[in-house]
Amino acid sequence: DWIMGDYITEAVQKIRAQVGDEEVILGLSGGVDSSVAAALIHRAIGDQLTCVFVDHGLLRLNEGDMVMDMFVGKLHAKVIRVDASELFLGKLAGVSDPEAKRKIIGSEFVTVFKQEAAKLTGAGAKGAQWLAQGTIYPDVIESGGAKSKKAVTIKSHHNVGGLPEQLGLKLLEPLRDLFKDEVRELGVALGLPHEMVYRHPFPGPGLGVRILGEVKKEYADLLRRADAIFIEELRNFKDEATGKSWYDLTSQAFTVFLPVKSVGVMGDGRTYDYVVALRAVQTSDFMTADWAELPYALLKKVSSRIINEVRGINRVTYDVSSKPPATIEWE
């Protein structure tokens, strides 16, 4: 719209003035903030921006391809896709503690990103001088002070603090003054699909914390397929009263892989396969959350589709725990 159009013009001018003819690197995760930052910076400086997309193998079904289709196919941005799934799975082998998994995923992520960044900054040629990040206003406040008062870390959210200094790069943060809803509006105005910009949050460690205990490729593949069915049906099912989809009526919804087997029956045979849990919550701040009262018809459809379409899963459960005392994620 008109106001957002003015905002974009101004932001673009500001980025051009800051960056001049220098080069910028940005870590693209597929999440809302880094995507909108990438689209805005690309609008401003085109090919002076290189996005680095580290695929840790713990993304959702087809997510990596969708990111590439969007940024390379539609926006014609420069994106380096690093397929590091084997590296990550290797490092995670035998590790089952949730915080240990987070630390490994976070530190490998930084290592891989730094290696790619070094290729773009070093080697004599005039390399990148800027690191762009999708920091938004609530992140700025959060890292401002209250942090030290927190007595216990329940879950360590990996963020890449200190990276620009380590890489010797200047920091470009064009979304620093914006709240989440403004970032979303900006994304839509820049031409990003509504569906991408209004997605539920997805944790940095991805499916790594949605597979309980040790992460294995087999588990990740089963989980991806089950979760895609759940999300598809949430988008399909509309609430009659509001006309909204159950995806839009929930704040976060996903599938959790439980590495236990239970007995089932299929046709004439007995099955002994894995279990998944569906999780859907409603919340305004993610500090507390209620489990969502999804319609039985929706749960029924999801359950029968997962069990019929994903060989290897024979039981689907629904998580009816609120936060607190449970957390939103299972790890």
Ligand code: XMP
């Ligand atoms: P919990 O499970 O703590 O989740 O109730 C609250 C919100 O935080 C997200 N979450 C994470 N995000 N890295 C992230 O980037 C993490 O390690 C992580 N752990 C939880 C979770 O998805 C929910 O939105």
